[in-house]
Amino acid sequence: MQHWSWIWAAVESALQAQAQNLMHWTAFGFGLGIAAYFGVPREPGPLVFLAASLSAGLCVGLAIRFRTGIARLLIVIAALAGGFAWSQYRAHAVSGPVLSERFYGAVQGRVVGIDRSLSEKPRLTLDHLVLGSLPQRVTPNRLRVALHGRAQENMPQIGDIVLLAAHVSPPPGPAEPYGYDFQRQAWFAQLGTVGYTRSPVMIWRAAPADQGGLIVQKWRQKIGAHMAAHMPARTAGVAVAITVGDRMYLDREVQQTLRAANLSHLLAISGLHMGLLTSLVFFLTRALLSCLPYLILNWPIKKIAALMSIGVGAGYLMLSGASVATERAYIMAFTIFAAVLLERRAITLHALAIAAILVLLLRPEALLGPGFQMSFAATGLLIIVFNAMSQWTWTARWPSGTRYLMGSVVSAVVAGLATAPIAAAHFKILPHYGVLANVVAVPIMGFVVKPSAILAAALAPFGGEALGFWGMTLGLGAILDVASHVADLPQSVSHIKAPPPGILGLLAASVLFGILWQGRLRYLAVIPACATLICWVMSPRPDVLISGDGRLVGVMVQGTRVLNVAKGSGFVARSWLENDGNPISQKSAYGAMPSWLEIVDKGSHPMRPCQAALVVVQDWRSEPACGGFDLEALATAGGVAGRFDSSGRLQWITVRQAIGHRLWNSAELRDAKGHDPAGLKAR
Known part of the structure; x- marks a missing residue:
């Protein structure tokens, strides 16, 4: 009993020493709760939201009641639970319709933003959308469209109502497993679709003098x-x-x-x-x-x-x-x-x-x-x-x-x-x-x-x-x-090559603990911080990468990524090469594929037995390939990455497995109006 009393006293003393940094620890806990929400593989349901909210309130109540060293810990736990619940609420509060498939046709909308794409093309962000005959209940709140060719001749102003013919599609997922997730960014920006146009933009109605909420953007x-x-x-x-x-x-x-x-x-x-x-x-x-x-x-x-x-x-x-x-x-x-x-x-x-x-x-x-x-x-x-x-x-x-x-x-x-x-x-x-x-x-x-x-x-x-x-x-x-x-x-x-998933978060948490903790325990933060850096440096890049449309394949040959095409799928190719830490041009990365890989296109069939090669089918008219990947499988997977294990076999992970089952990437979690079924969105 005395042994446990000594441990309790030591813990209480250590927690009391953190009193002067309570605000820092509260911010740390709040951020940790937000990171936990975005890190879970499946979208939490309303019961999880309720449990997190009640836990935050209970911890705050207990902290006010006792006012001891443990109360400091309870405040941080409350901040963590609050950060999780608040992120979940925010994700549902910004929910809106997301285009379910590709669309080409007439688009009408109000210009609320003008910027440039990575390819240096002017880009419009539109709201108040009308997409052909698409019902309004499934029409996205916002659209971002890049202007190519003649579309750049008649640039609109902020607030203008424009008409154009555009190719648009749902926001794309990551270029590879654990890559940059544009779908998540688009969800919180309420971008339900993105695309491009080559036809001239017609200004149907000029911006009125009273811009309302767009006055600052106009200035x-x-x-x-x-x-x-x-x-x-x-x-x-x-x-x-x-x-x-x-x-x-x-x-x-x-x-x-x-x-x-x-x-x-x-x-x-x-x-x-x-x-x-x-x-x-x-x-x-x-x-x-x-x-x-x-x-x-x-x-x-x-x-x-x-x-x-x-x-x-x-x-x-x-x-x-x-x-x-x-x-x-x-x-x-x-x-x-x-x-x-x-x-x-x-x-x-x-x-x-x-x-x-x-x-x-x-x-x-x-x-x-x-x-x-x-x-x-x-x-x-x-x-x-x-x-x-x-x-x-x-x-x-x-x-x-x-x-x-x-x-x-x-x-x-x-x-x-x-x-x-x-x-x-x-x-x-x-x-x-x-x-x-x-x-x-x-x-x-x-x-x-x-x-x-x-x-x-x-x-x-x-x-x-x-x-x-x-x-x-x-x-x-x-x-x-x-x-x-x-x-x-x-x-x-x-x-620098891209870090493995979670490495940056672990490094940040380790450094923050070392800075904020009062006492000798802070020096232990050096161990996980160094471990994450070593893991970053030592982690290998995927040996094989295949895009979601099957058109681009990249194989690591003697430490350098070799691509199967010299042009096309430029954004994905650039992302792969940058993540490899070798941002050369796609043309420079183009080369012959290794003998164990066969790419089937134009309705042809594999030339060798399935056991002799990894087969990637690039044409819908081709028969599905045993032991390989066809377009249907790749479209469902969203792209795949493979690494050779110790026995020389490729171990695969798909983009779908990496991104999980979240609001921003799963139509099953959204109803036809783009609202959330969990009932968390503000009405």
């Missing part, structure tokens, strides 16, 4: 078009991206150059841009008000400047499109200036934890995206490092220029280290000279580009924005020169 489009028309093409795309969050004018080559130099974060309207803007507004407002002695003596000019910064930041949030990174940045900025109003300490991990909870309450699916992960990882590690550096008294004797240079270098190194595994997992790239590029480019952004953007906005009502555009062009040109120089250095980047 963004007009500002972006104005900037693109009055700035050089090389810098206009970057200028529009960092001003209104619109990448319509951004060249793909520029994006690749910035990514190779580890400067792509400059395109995201996140902490850097929001911090620079609100800080400039704060200091300029305070400086102007300080010019009048009466205001200094009688008005709280510091708090007035903080209120001005909060207002300008809110306007920038709306104008930029309110992405996840921008929301996080604004919540952090709001917290900082609210602390100024309340005369409290501002920049802490508590503020970051609050920001994480608020962002995930708005969009729990954001947890899985690179924007959320990179933004919070970089900000969190920067806060930890600079809080530690603030205790260094010996740096106070350094000249201000030296301290600034050290701060820039430390910021670049810390942000690079924090985001490197996330960037490698999502983008399969690891820049080597990112610190060098950031040390030069970030000051240019802060001291030239952002002040010029503010100047352009201030002078625009008087027709003097050209002066601000000139400053932005000068600064962005210098940044692009730096990016090009760094990207052209020898061995500037490494290409």
Whole structure:
């Protein structure tokens, strides 16, 4: 009995030590619950939702009742259960019809978004859809259509009602098992179908003067078009991206150059841009008000400047499109200036934890995206490092220029280290000279580009924005020169293969535990963190990949993926090669298939016995092949991946097995109206 009492006392003491980090642990538990929801293989039913909700409430009630060390654990468990239940509710709340099969015909809809596809084609997002004679109850809420050929001749505006003839289909699944799941992203964006058109787009009715909910999008489009028309093409795309969050004018080559130099974060309207803007507004407002002695003596000019910064930041949030990174940045900025109003300490991990909870309450699916992960990882590690550096008294004797240079270098190194595994997992790239590029480019952004953007906005009502555009062009040109120089250095980047499923989540959980836990137990987090990295490096890529339509086959030959066709299925081919960590062109990857693989097409039959080859049938007129794959099997599987086991036999896993049975990929879980049968959607 005494033995158990000692253990209980030790556990109670360890949990009591976490009291100061309770907000951090709450955010951690909430995120863990969201990850658990997205990680289960089958869609939870209403009983699971009810159990998770009741568990969260019960744990909160017990924590309030006892107020001991165990209460801290109960709060985290409540956050975990709440995150699971909230994600489930969110998934049902955004439910809508998803197109069940391919469709070609007349499409009518209202333009609510304009951007560019990966192939650099203009792309429209439409709502208020009418698809031929398709009943409205099964018509998707939104459609995204790429414009090819003549379709680009008559570009509509935000709010226009357009008519077009389009080829559309359901959102595609992953290119390979455990690959990027566009179906899930489309579900939460309420995109029920995607496609393309080559015919001209007819504007049936122009956007009315009263745009209603589209007024902000209309302003963004007009500002972006104005900037693109009055700035050089090389810098206009970057200028529009960092001003209104619109990448319509951004060249793909520029994006690749910035990514190779580890400067792509400059395109995201996140902490850097929001911090620079609100800080400039704060200091300029305070400086102007300080010019009048009466205001200094009688008005709280510091708090007035903080209120001005909060207002300008809110306007920038709306104008930029309110992405996840921008929301996080604004919540952090709001917290900082609210602390100024309340005369409290501002920049802490508590503020970051609050920001994480608020962002995930708005969009729990954001947890899985690179924007959320990179933004919070970089900000969190920067806060930890600079809080530690603030205790260094010996740096106070350094000249201000030296301290600034050290701060820039430390910021670049810390942000690079924090985001490197996330960037490698999502983008399969690891820049080597990112610190060098950031040390030069970030000051240019802060001291030239952002002040010029503010100047352009201030002078625009008087027709003097050209002066601000000139400053932005000068600064962005210098940044692009730096990016090009760094990207052209020898061995500037490494290409990384895709990690096995769950590796990034385990790595994040291990690191967060090591940071948040108070006590020696935190050092044990090094073991799972190192284990996940080793598993990432050592895990093999599939030996054979076959696309869902059977047209593309990729076989690993001596460590390099060989494809059966030099063109066609370009998106899938690019995804496979990037996930291999070898992003060569599809034409370069084309080659002869190994002798043990036979591809049957044009209604022919296998040339060899089934026991002698893996047979892939690519034509509906061919007879199904024993021991191989035909089109019907591949369509059901959504594509397959195979690895050779120790006995030399191929072990297969399908895309359908990998993605599970979820709302966004299973018509069986949705009724004819696109609503959920579980009854969780808000009515």
